[in-house]
Amino acid sequence: MEDTVQKKQQKHIGMAVIAYLVFFVPLLTKQKDDPFVKYHVKQGLVLFIASVISAAIARIAVIGWIASPILNILLLVLFIIGIVNAMNGEEKELPLIGQYASKFKF
Numbered sequence: 001m002e003d004t005v006q007k008k009q010q011k012h013i014g015m016a017v018i019a020y021l022v023f024f025v026p027l028l029t030k031q032k033d034d035p036f037v038k039y040h041v042k043q044g045l046v047l048f049i050a051s052v053i054s055a056a057i058a059r060i061a062v063i064g065w066i067a068s069p070i071l072n073i074l075l076l077v078l079f080i081i082g083i084v085n086a087m088n089g090e091e092k093e094l095p096l097i098g099q100y101a102s103k104f105k106f
Contacts, residue, residue, distance in 0.1 A: 016040035016086035020079060023048050027106070039091045042101035043082055050097050051075055 015026040015037045023044035031037045054075060058068035078094045085092045093099060 012036055013087060013089060017083055019044040020047065020082045020086065036089075036091065038106075039101075040082070040086050042104045043094055043098055045104060046097050046101045047075065047078055047082060047094065050078075 012031055012034055015029060015031045015034070016039075019026050019037065019040040020043070023041055026032060026037050026041050032041075054068060054071040057071065058064045074096075078097065081092075082094055093101070
């Protein structure tokens with residue numbers, strides 16, 4: 001019985017981690033209704049939006065060339081923090097950008 005609970009929890013943690021890699025994939029599975037998975041999907045979506053903004057800033061001459069590497073390192077750190085939180089079964093906001101995840105309703 002305990003093994004079944006652990007496997008179920010592991011599966012949800014796996015989906016939460018996938019949410020940071022490709023945020024919409026967990027929404028296509030039956031775990032889409034799990035609050036833990038939804039939380040990390042929203043965090044992953046905010047991280048994706050921040051990455052798109054970073055890519056747009058990179059296109060700006062000189063300023064973008066300077067800011068883009070810094071933003072990309074910051075996004076990588078946030079990505080790692082998100083995955084570690086998901087693997088630990090925690091629902092912690094990502095620093096700086098995580099607060100915007102609660103704005104999404106799905």
